[in-house]
Amino acid sequence: MRLRIGLLVAGVLMGLWGVWSLVHAVDVRGLVRLPIWLGGAVVADDLFLVPLTVGVGWLVTRWSAGPDRHRTVGVVRTTLLYVGITSLIALPLLLRQGKGVNPTVLPRDYLRDWLLLEATIIAGGVVGYFFTLRRSRASSGDIGGR
Secondary structure, eight states, rough: OOHHHHHHHHHHHHHHHHHHHHHHSSHHHHHHHHHHHHHHHHHHIIIIHHHHHHHHHHHHHHHHTTTTTTGHHHHHHHHHHHHHHHHHHHHHHHHTOOOOOOOTTSSSHHHHHHHHHHHHHHHHEEEHHHHHHHHOOOOOOOGGGG
């Protein structure tokens, strides 16, 4: 119980330090725009990302109902998860590229880099899919598609 109370106190102190840092680092206009941005993030999540995720999950579940597809559904889900996560991380860079003065943004072609990353993830997923499919057929005695 003492450990939980200690963790609670540490978490509250860290949260208060974060609020203090935010108030001192951001001007008043930024503090007013912050709740609007957070509200937009909630709306985008609830109206776009959640239905998209549920729809893709439903399609993958329907697809996995086929013969021997239950063995490869993990590879498909993992590939889709990685593509989704890297896309969400890259989205701010893709939308704001070349706008404003930000010394932390390097002059790169973020769209090209993101497409290469996604192509690499999908290629790895395809290799994993066929490897899993071949391994499952070899273990069931169906080698070479006979």
